[in-house]
Amino acid sequence: MSSTRTMTVLPGRRARGARSLSRRSSLAGFLFAVPALALFALFAIYPAIQVFALAFFDYSLTSAPEFVGLKNFAYLSSDPRFLEATGQTLFYAIGTYGTALLLALMLAQVLSQKLFGAGFVRLLWFLPLATSWVAASIVWRVVLHPDGMLNELLGLDVQWLTSSAYARWALVIMSIWKETGFFLILFLAGMASLPQDVYEAARLDGAGAIRRFWSVTLPLLRPITLVCVIMAVLRGVQAFSPQKVLTNGAFGTEVINLFVYKTAFESARMGRASAVAVIMFIALLAIALVQIRALRRKD
Amino acid sequence: MKRERIASSIGLVAAAAGGLAIFSVLVYAVLTAFKAPGEKMGAGASWWPAEWRWDNIARVFEAGNFDTYFLNSTIVGVSVTVLNVITCTAAGYSFSKFHYPGRNAGFILVIATLMIPLEVLYVPLYKLVFDLGWTDSFAGLIIPAATSAFGIFLMKQAIDSVPDELLEAARLDGAGPFRILVSVIVPSVSGTISALALFIFMTNWDSHLWPLLVASDDDYRTLPVGLAAMQSNQLGDTGIPVILMAALLAVLPTIALFLLLQKKFVEGIAMNAGIK
Numbered sequence: 001m002s003s004t005r006t007m008t009v010l011p012g013r014r015a016r017g018a019r020s021l022s023r024r025s026s027l028a029g030f031l032f033a034v035p036a037l038a039l040f041a042l043f044a045i046y047p048a049i050q051v052f053a054l055a056f057f058d059y060s061l062t063s064a065p066e067f068v069g070l071k072n073f074a075y076l077s078s079d080p081r082f083l084e085a086t087g088q089t090l091f092y093a094i095g096t097y098g099t100a101l102l103l104a105l106m107l108a109q110v111l112s113q114k115l116f117g118a119g120f121v122r123l124l125w126f127l128p129l130a131t132s133w134v135a136a137s138i139v140w141r142v143v144l145h146p147d148g149m150l151n152e153l154l155g156l157d158v159q160w161l162t163s164s165a166y167a168r169w170a171l172v173i174m175s176i177w178k179e180t181g182f183f184l185i186l187f188l189a190g191m192a193s194l195p196q197d198v199y200e201a202a203r204l205d206g207a208g209a210i211r212r213f214w215s216v217t218l219p220l221l222r223p224i225t226l227v228c229v230i231m232a233v234l235r236g237v238q239a240f241s242p243q244k245v246l247t248n249g250a251f252g253t254e255v256i257n258l259f260v261y262k263t264a265f266e267s268a269r270m271g272r273a274s275a276v277a278v279i280m281f282i283a284l285l286a287i288a289l290v291q292i293r294a295l296r297r298k299d
Numbered sequence: 300m301k302r303e304r305i306a307s308s309i310g311l312v313a314a315a316a317g318g319l320a321i322f323s324v325l326v327y328a329v330l331t332a333f334k335a336p337g338e339k340m341g342a343g344a345s346w347w348p349a350e351w352r353w354d355n356i357a358r359v360f361e362a363g364n365f366d367t368y369f370l371n372s373t374i375v376g377v378s379v380t381v382l383n384v385i386t387c388t389a390a391g392y393s394f395s396k397f398h399y400p401g402r403n404a405g406f407i408l409v410i411a412t413l414m415i416p417l418e419v420l421y422v423p424l425y426k427l428v429f430d431l432g433w434t435d436s437f438a439g440l441i442i443p444a445a446t447s448a449f450g451i452f453l454m455k456q457a458i459d460s461v462p463d464e465l466l467e468a469a470r471l472d473g474a475g476p477f478r479i480l481v482s483v484i485v486p487s488v489s490g491t492i493s494a495l496a497l498f499i500f501m502t503n504w505d506s507h508l509w510p511l512l513v514a515s516d517d518d519y520r521t522l523p524v525g526l527a528a529m530q531s532n533q534l535g536d537t538g539i540p541v542i543l544m545a546a547l548l549a550v551l552p553t554i555a556l557f558l559l560l561q562k563k564f565v566e567g568i569a570m571n572a573g574i575k
């Protein structure tokens with residue numbers, strides 16, 4: 001685009017020299033992308049292709065891969081641990097991210113207004129984002145300790161991290177604490193970009209705050225909601241650190257990512273782990289397509 | 300109008316109460332980190348330390364190779380950030396301001412990888428890094444993370460908004476493509492570059508799974524991996540203040556960066572989702 005426009009501005013430079021210059025600069029232009037493209041080819045595209053191949057092999061790092069056809073998939077389809085991990089991932093993702101999204105949406109509605117102290121309240125909600133997952137998990141290990149903060153405040157005596165009834169909830173509670181601020185940032189940025197005159201018009205028509213939220217804010221926010229939901233799904237299925245640090249997958253908290261990790265690196269079943277990755281990849285693609293369709297349908 | 304103001308005040312009070320609950324977890328952690336080993340916790344015990352044990356900070360460094368983990372995280376975090384800024388700015392420049400066959404295909408391929416979570420890739424990625432002999436090395440920690448699809452997308456968008464006339468003026472002054480990148484493009488998009496740098500650094504400081512795979516040797520562990528290892532070595536309750544102190548020291552740099560650069564940080568996260 002740039003060269004064609006300047007050519008018409010500068011008709012005198014149109015001759016041979018200019019053309020060879022632009023050819024030279026297009027080669028230079030390509031060279032600027034080479035470092036990134038080379039890194040992508042090697043560390044993203046190549047593994048992404050290879051994961052599909054490895055899924056059909058029995059492979060541990062030290063021995064040669066052995067072709068086993070669909071055996072990895074057949075094994076997984078009847079492996080209770082894999083099915084359990086799938087269910088656990090759904091529980092964790094819906095519990096954490098469903099709640100975090102709703103909370104963030106309501107908070108953003110309040111905190112996007114110019115109210116005294118709103119900036120400080122936002123800061124409080126953002127703060128967990130500045131901590132790392134592992135450090136936050138260690139903090140929560142103490143908070144969830146039988147003599148820890150949560151039991152103390154609620155007057156309970158619950159073994160949060162060492163009972164099958166509560167461990168999955170403990171992880172959800174901790175993750176809501178960690179993640180709500182992330183979606184609050186997204187919704188606040190989204191709301192700031194909404195056209196203000198629509199609100200004025202709705203206000204002049206006598207629409208109350210709740211009415212304006214349902215019939216102006218929410219419909220206008222749909223593209224941002226779509227982004228948030230896709231991000232939430234991606235983050236939900238990638239959960240690893242809190243499960244690894246707090247329970248190591250015990251007491252019914254083994255999520256898919258931890259299952260893949262253990263299968264590949266503790267049981268040295270890299271082919272089987274790759275098969276899980278392939279299933280995840282296809283499932284995520286399907287989920288993303290369904291989400292895009294569902295949220296666009298009403299437009 | 301008045302009723303509305305009351306409603307939003309109630310909303311703000313609720314949001315503030317929630318915010319304080321979020322914050323109280325960190326306050327609790329800080330206070331507990333200064334307690335004496337084995338000091339009573341829970342019902343009837345005070346949150347406030349009976350005696351402030353500042354030596355808990357020193358005990359973190361005695362308990363494991365915390366200083367090594369901290370140094371490794373710094374080396375890896377800074378290297379990954381610098382490399383990302385370079386590769387993403389250069390690629391964004393290439394995709395935005397040049398024409399060559401395959402340009403769009405290259406860009407689309409990069410964007411497509413945004414949707415692939417790490418867990419889909421890391422088994423073959425580990426195999427590759429293992430075959431390259433990069434396990435237990437800085438190369439294995441840094442190079443696979445040296446560029447990012449999000450960064451390239453972000454820089455392309457920012458560079459799209461730099462007017463072509465500016466580039467043409469520099470070209471007429473005899474500047475080559477590289478000079479134009481350094482003296483025209485970079486100053487024009489420095490705000491985006493700093494948001495990207497902050498985002499990459501914070502993300503890398505948090506990175507747990509990949510360093511866990513690549514660095515099994517203690518000398519190459521980064522903070523998340525090292526902390527997790529220290530934590531499982533200190534399961535007893537008497538170790539609680541020290542391991543908490545270690546966790547807090549580990550996030551001190553990112554908390555400081557966040558408090559200093561809150562606007563940039565928020566901008567980076569919003570841009571990560573494609574919301575500006």
